[in-house]
Amino acid sequence: MRTPILLAFLALAAPAHAACNSPPAPGVDWRRCLMDGQDLAGADLTGAVMRDASLSRTNLEKAKLAGVDALNARFGFADLSGADLEGARLTRADLTRARLQGARLRRADLRRARLFAADLTGADLTAARIDGADLLNATLDGARWTDGKRICAAGSVGGCR
Structure with missing residues (x-):
């Protein structure tokens, strides 16, 4: 008699996982989903789970x-551009050649992220963690650096000058 009750309790306690075809919404679970080439401009994905997901060539302009x-x-x-990524966990994310102009990356975790040739012009990197991040050929013109004070000079490529 206790087994059915226990199973019912465990079923209710288990976290629900959204399918990859779930519409964009705050907290959506798109773990390991292939979302390449989608138009998600302006979407509110606050707190979404996108671990191991592929969003290459996706339009996330001004997305939350x-x-x-x-x-x-993968965001290759x-x-x-103009996206709000404050506090985002982007550890080991691939942002190769991503357009991040004016993006808000305050307190984002970009440790070991690949930002090869990404365009971070005017981005806000205040308090972002960038240990081990690959910034080779990344454009940082006018970006606010991790200290929250320094603005990268025109021609800053691969690092803030």
Whole structure:
């Protein structure tokens, strides 16, 4: 008699996982989903789980991605211009050639992220963690650096000058 009750309790206690075809919404679980080439401009994905997801060539212009968990996610060639990524977990994320102009990356975790040739012109990196991040050929003109004070000079490529 106790087994059915226990199973019912465990079923109610288990976290619900959204399918990859779930519409964009705050907290959506797109873990390991292939979302390449989608138009998600302006979408509110606050707190979404995107671990190991692929969003290559996706339009996320002005999207709300604050607090997302995008560990190992792929954003290669994605447009994240003006996106809010405050507090986002982008550890080991691939942002190769991503457009991040004017993106808000305050307190984002970019440790070991690949930002090769990404465009971070005018981005806000205040308090972002960038240990081990690959910034080779990344454009940082006018970006606010991790100390929250320094603005990168015109011609800053691969580092803030």
